[in-house]
Amino acid sequence: xxxxxxxxxxxxxxxxxxxxxxxxxxxxxxxxxxxxxxxxxxxxxxxxxxxxxxxxxxxxxxxxxxxxxxxxxxxxxxxxxxxxxxxxxxxxxxxxxxxxxxxxxxxxxxxxxxxxxxxxxxxxxxxxxxxxxxxxxxxxxxxxxxxxxxxxxxxxxxxxxxxxxxxxxxxxxxxxxxxxxxxxxxxxxxxxxxxxxxxxxxxxxxxxxxxxxxxxxxxxxxxxxxxxxxxxxxxxxxxxxxxxxxxxxxxxxxxxxxxxxxxxxx
Amino acid sequence: xxxxxxxxxxxxxxxxxxxxxxxxxxxxxxxxxxxxxxxxxxxxxxxxxxxxxxxxxxxxxxxxxxxxxxxxxxxxxxxxxxxxxxxxxxxxxxxxxxxxxxxxxxxxxxxxxxxxxxxxxxxxxxxxxxxxxxxxxxxxxxxxxxxxxxxxxxxxxxxxxxxxxxxxxxxxxxxxxxxxxxxxxxxxxxxxxxxxxxxxxxxxxxxxxxxxxxxxxxxxxxxxxxxxxxxxxxxxxxxxxxxxxxxxxxxxxxxxxxxxxxxxxxxxxxxxxxxxxxxxxxxxxxxxx
Numbered sequence: 356x357x358x359x360x361x362x363x364x365x366x367x368x369x370x371x372x373x374x375x376x377x378x379x380x381x382x383x384x385x386x387x388x389x390x391x392x393x394x395x396x397x398x399x400x401x402x403x404x405x406x407x408x409x410x411x412x413x414x415x416x417x418x419x420x421x422x423x424x425x426x427x428x429x430x431x432x433x434x435x436x437x438x439x440x441x442x443x444x445x446x447x448x449x450x451x452x453x454x455x456x457x458x459x460x461x462x463x464x465x466x467x468x469x470x471x472x473x474x475x476x477x478x479x480x481x482x483x484x485x486x487x488x489x490x491x492x493x494x495x496x497x498x499x500x501x502x503x504x505x506x507x508x509x510x511x512x513x514x515x516x517x518x519x520x521x522x523x524x525x526x527x528x529x530x531x532x533x534x535x536x537x538x539x540x541x542x543x544x545x546x547x548x549x550x551x552x553x554x555x556x557x558x559x560x561x562x563x564x565x566x567x568x569x570x571x572x573x574x575x576x577x578x579x580x581x582x583x584x585x586x587x588x589x590x591x592x593x594x595x596x597x598x599x600x601x602x603x604x605x606x607x608x609x610x611x612x613x614x615x616x617x618x619x620x621x
Numbered sequence: 622x623x624x625x626x627x628x629x630x631x632x633x634x635x636x637x638x639x640x641x642x643x644x645x646x647x648x649x650x651x652x653x654x655x656x657x658x659x660x661x662x663x664x665x666x667x668x669x670x671x672x673x674x675x676x677x678x679x680x681x682x683x684x685x686x687x688x689x690x691x692x693x694x695x696x697x698x699x700x701x702x703x704x705x706x707x708x709x710x711x712x713x714x715x716x717x718x719x720x721x722x723x724x725x726x727x728x729x730x731x732x733x734x735x736x737x738x739x740x741x742x743x744x745x746x747x748x749x750x751x752x753x754x755x756x757x758x759x760x761x762x763x764x765x766x767x768x769x770x771x772x773x774x775x776x777x778x779x780x781x782x783x784x785x786x787x788x789x790x791x792x793x794x795x796x797x798x799x800x801x802x803x804x805x806x807x808x809x810x811x812x813x814x815x816x817x818x819x820x821x822x823x824x825x826x827x828x829x830x831x832x833x834x835x836x837x838x839x840x841x842x843x844x845x846x847x848x849x850x851x852x853x854x855x856x857x858x859x860x861x862x863x864x865x866x867x868x869x870x871x872x873x874x875x876x877x878x879x880x881x882x883x884x885x886x887x888x889x890x891x892x893x894x895x896x897x898x899x900x901x902x903x904x905x906x907x908x909x910x
Contacts, residue, residue, distance in 0.1 A: 360711075360712040361712065361714075362712075363708060363709055363711075363712035364709050364712050364713050364714075364723050364727075367705075367709050367727070367786075367790075368723065368726050368727065370783065371726065371727065371729065371730055371783060371787070372726070373745070373752065373753075374741050374742060374745040374752075374753075374783065375729065375730075375741070376752075377741070377744065377745045377751070377752045378741050378744070378745075380752075381744060389750060390750065392750070393749070393750050393752075393755045395752070431641075435637040435638050435641055436638060438634040438635070438637065439634055439635040439637070439638040441634060442631035442632075442634035442635050443635070444625075445625060445626075445628075445631075446625055446626060446627070446628040446631035447625045447626065447627045447628070447631075448627065448628060448629050448630075448631040448632055449629060449632075451631075454635065454639070456897075458638065458642060459896075460893055460896075461642055461645075461646045462840060463840045463844070463889070463892045463893055463896055464646065464650075464889060465843075465844040465846070465864075465865055465868070465885075465888060465889065465892070466844065466846065467844070467846050467865040467868050467869050467872075467885075468653060468868065468885040468888065468889060469649045469650075469653075470869070470872075470873075471652075471872055471873065471878075472648070472649030472650075472652035472653055473645075473649055475652060476648050476649055476652070491641075491644075491645065492645060494641050494642065494645055495642060495645040495646060498638055498641060498642050499642065502638060503833075507829075552731055552732055555732060555734065556731075556732065556733065556734045556735050557734075557735070558734055558735055558736050558847050559846060559847060572734070573734040573735075573736050573737065576736065576737070576740070587744060590740060590744075591744065594733075594737040594740055594741060597733060597734050597737050598729065598732065598733055600732075601728075601729070601731075601732025601733065602725075602729065602732070604732065605724070605725050605728045605729070605732065606725060609721050609724050609725050
């Protein structure tokens with residue numbers, strides 16, 4: 356029985372890969388073949404769908420826009436979360452527990468609730484249809500998550516490290532950047548991974564806050580699909596390309612995830 | 622055990638977070654509160670209505686139905702994803718190349734934009750030209766998720782399990798890899814069964830990550846919008862109209878801002894209350910240690 360355990364993850368991964376296989380399969384078909392009949396693999400193998408997306412700026416700018424605001428958001432979220440997580444893990448201060456729960460409660464606010472007010476808020480301050488607006492809006496759910504994850508990692512670092520550094524005469528910021536941050540590098544990797552992930556996959560707010568200049572790829576897909584009929588092949592190719600940045604990020608942080616989580620009490 | 626020192630200056634460290642999140646949370650929340658107590662006839666004139674909308678929403682059958690569907694959906698999804706995720710994490714190779722391969726492949730669904738997830742399952746499940754739908758119909762099962770409520774629900778749940786089980790598995794795996802080998806050796810010397818190892822060594826070590834996993838899954842499944850909207854659009858009929866879908870229909874479809882605002886606040890409070898209960902139950906007994 357012990358020898359059969361590998362079957363569980365193997366079958367699970369097959370289940371995960373089937374819809375992705377079907378997506379890739381469709382992206383290499385012509386729209387006619389897709390709508391014509393069921394074929395388990397492409398009969399007339401074509402790169403036309405991908406060629407169209409990679410040469411048409413209304414398509415590929417969607418990816419660029421998405422990447423811009425996701426990167427801004429990830430950097431911003433982790434940067435503000437670091438000192439806050441340090442405060443939560445090391446100090447007690449007036450209202451700390453309430454503040455922590457209030458932060459988490461923002462993770463629970465349904466985007467559907469906030470879509471319209473967000474539109475009005477960012478229009479009012481003149482940031483509508485900019486990358487920074489989406490990056491700021493995504494902070495609503497990413498900052499609390501980053502604080503939560505980082506606090507766990509920081510609590511895993513013994514407090515003696517701080518005390519020794521202060522006895523040695525390190526000023527706070529020098530200690531924080533030179534000694535403390537390297538000690539929780541894995542935690543920063545994990546937090547950045549989750550921020551990237553949740554910002555990259557979110558659509559409702561990103562779509563609400565943009566129209567042309569900063570339109571994310573996910574929104575480009577919904578609009579083009581409705582405007583020019585039902586081009587399934589093109590849609591499938593665009594969908595397949597949205598997996599690529601995520602796959603890259605996973606590849607780079609794969610060791611951090613395994614090692615990183617085990618360090619803190621996360 | 623709490624070795625944290627009292628230091629009110631720590632407020633300066635949390636200030637950037639408070640400003641950034643507060644800006645995004647408080648202004649929109651107040652806008653929603655504003656809508657929820659007022660009536661408008663469209664010409665930017667608002668009249669105070671008190672709690673009228675709240676009473677209307679609480680007593681409306683439509684809200685009750687959406688809430689029931691939402692609770693059912695979240696319960697089913699949690700009941701499948703948490704045990705499955707833990708089982709996958711337990712059976713995964715602990716280290717080496719295969720562990721990395723598993724991690725990379727399993728993370729893939731997590732990094733696909735939510736509307737693409739809906740689109741993938743839509744084309745995967747189409748009864749005539751989709752791989753899943755075609756195979757099921759070939760096997761003699763009458764399956765059409767655009768017309769049969771049961772099929773729509775099954776597809777929706779399969780999609781969510783496909784999308785999110787990996788998150789539970791990843792977090793559980795992280796908790797498991799934090800267990801030193803010495804623990805397993807000690808258990809082996811004691812002749813502990815694999816169930817005893819799970820119950821007394823692995824489960825306690827996973828408790829913290831599982832709390833995060835269950836809370837995240839609860840909140841996100843309760844707020845789910847994009848995936849079912851793309852997959853079924855809430856149909857057939859209202860069969861898969863979950864709370865968020867209903868809310869967007871009222872707010873942006875009918876532009877009934879008052880009821881939508883009241884519904885938003887009730888919705889938010891339900892999530893807050895249930896999350897807090899989960900949090901209390903799952904961290905029970907942690908304060909004493």
